[in-house]
Amino acid sequence: MLFIASFHTHKLVVLLFVAIYLIKTILLLVGSDNGLDKFSKFIKIPEMIISLLFLLTGGYLLMNIAEFDFLLILKLVFVLAAIPIAVIGFKKKKKLFAVISIFLIIGAYGLAEVHKAKMGKRQAFTEEVITNPEAQNYILALHGKALFSAQCAVCHGNDGTAGLSGAKDLRKSQKPSKEIEAIIISGKNTMPKMEGKFNDQELKALVNYVNSLKK
Ligand code: HEC
Structure with a gap:
């Protein structure tokens, strides 16, 4: 099924993204500007492929999601903010930007998990029904x-x-x-x-x- 395949690909791609951002952030934090530039150059093409896959799978998931709620809107805002903040952070060597970006991505993941848990919460009945199996007219x-x-x-x-x-x-x-x-x-x-x-x-x-x- 395409949705489930996209879901797994999306999760994998996000993991790779976080790994790349983490490595870059660590290089930035330890003050290895040269190391950061080298790694950024080395990872450039894979990162482009990962970004493309991230957008494609994310877009497909969004279009086929059962319930697009506030949590998912917030998640989108986090993700859409994290990317430019990271780009600026790594380019201009701004440590705070890099760290904020990672926190936004982790936050986005958390929001998706909360959304999933919410989908499994007990909901009120939408119609009247007898729920006591002892009742005479229980069906x-x-x-x-x-x-x-x-x-x-x-x-x-x-x-x-x-x-x-x-x-x-x-x-x-x-x-x-x-x-x-x-x-x-x-x-x-x-x-x-x-x-x-x-x-x-x-x-x-x-x-x-x-x-x-x-x-
Ligand atoms: C958030 C969406 C969602 C909700 C809510 C949900 N399901 Fe599902 N259901 C799925 C998905 C996705 C699968 C496929 C899982 C897989 O095999 O990858 C599935 C699979 C199933 C299957 C297995 C079908 C098969 O042949 O493999 C059953 C049975 C099922 N759901 C029953 C229920 C029942 C009963 C409820 C309510 C108590 C429910 N589901 C609520 C998304 C949902």
Whole structure:
């Protein structure tokens, strides 16, 4: 899947970026101007390729993200500020600029993680539903549907086919119930981990709903 591939490439590229910035910043901080210029020259072409990959994967991820919220806007601001600040820092040998840039990039990474955790938080039901399995008119399928539209539809869509943020098409999914439960608890790639967010009955209702989507 292109989204998941972009996601992994993006993470790798960001890691390489941070490594290059760190090396440059250390060279700058220890006062090795000559070393910094040499390293900058040596890394120039790889850095251009990495930058291009960074922009391409980042742009693609942004266009296919399930929910573009304030955290992600802030993340974008951090990243867009970090790059020119770093360029100026390394060119004009301004130590403070280099350090600020690294902190902005680390901050951007943190914001992305907070966004992911937020996607896995419990949401209020969007429809009325009886959640007590002891109740006379309790219906497991309706409980599952309500949970799914509140927690999962943002990426999967109510019918399971939306595919946002890299979500898999649940109509085509072959996963047995045990594995559906496992992925809800542990998450995978951009699907957030939702451990402890649902009790046994809620998990049962969710698994039941996911199974009902299968063709
Ligand atoms: C932030 C987006 C997002 C949310 C919210 C989300 N998912 Fe997912 N889901 C994904 C992604 C991405 C994958 C694919 C993971 C992979 O295999 O790389 C996935 C995969 C799955 C799969 C496995 C499909 C297969 O055949 O491999 C199931 C089942 C599933 N999700 C159910 C749920 C349920 C139930 C919820 C709500 C409790 C939920 N998801 C919430 C993004 C999301």
